[in-house]
Amino acid sequence: MATKHKLSPNFWFDNQAEEAANFYVSIFKDSKITKTTYYGNVGNDIHGQKAGSVMTVEYEIEGQRFVNLNGGPVFRFNESISFIVDCETQEEIDYYWEKLGDGGDPKAQQCGWLKDKFGVSWQVVPVMLEEMGSNPDDPGYLRAFGAMMQMKKMDIAALEKAYRGE
CATH class of the missing domain: 3.30.720.100 (Signal recognition particle alu RNA binding heterodimer, srp9/1)
Structure with missing residues (x-):
């Protein structure tokens, strides 16, 4: 069964x-x-x-x-629900970003979020963000968070650089 x-x-x-x-x-x-x-x-x-x-x-x-x-045209997708794709490498981020975003809405891309051609929202993120923590008193976290807010597709090298203060 x-x-x-x-x-x-x-x-x-x-x-x-x-x-x-x-x-x-x-x-x-x-x-x-x-x-x-x-x-x-x-x-x-x-x-x-x-x-x-x-x-x-x-x-x-x-x-x-x-x-x-x-089910017919009764309901539409919106950004209030999204699916997170955790990625270990930049290659994974690039792959899922390209594949899921193909034919989607390029205006609906921010901080790793994208909308696919069916209107479903996905967030393609590096797992290393979790390692950086979420402490609002940590200057490294705040720099990485600020860098992320400026991104559409996540860039691991740029996030790590911001975290280190470079």
Whole structure:
């Protein structure tokens, strides 16, 4: 029997659930589509979707289950919810920034945040930020935080340099 996750992020799309799932699975190396369901005639008067069209696509990224739903144009994504991608290296940051941001909104980029072509917000961040701490009395932290506030895509070398006061 498959493992049932207690919590699963659910993305509501107009009609791009399958396209988005394929997009995300193509970007993250440890990922796979696990299930696709289709609308039938039951409930058509409520959901208004064509019988046989994709209803949901379930997939996993790094062991985390996600569900995409084709629910129609009722709801839109906004920045109040985002997904964090923790990166060990600048190469990882560059990779995820380029792949997730491809076709997205270039105006919605600040402090590592970007919006993908579906309107989903992601924050691509270096894990070394956690090592710098968050103490507002630490001059190194304050310099690194100030440098980050000026960035769109995170730059590990520039953050480390600011932290050291160089």
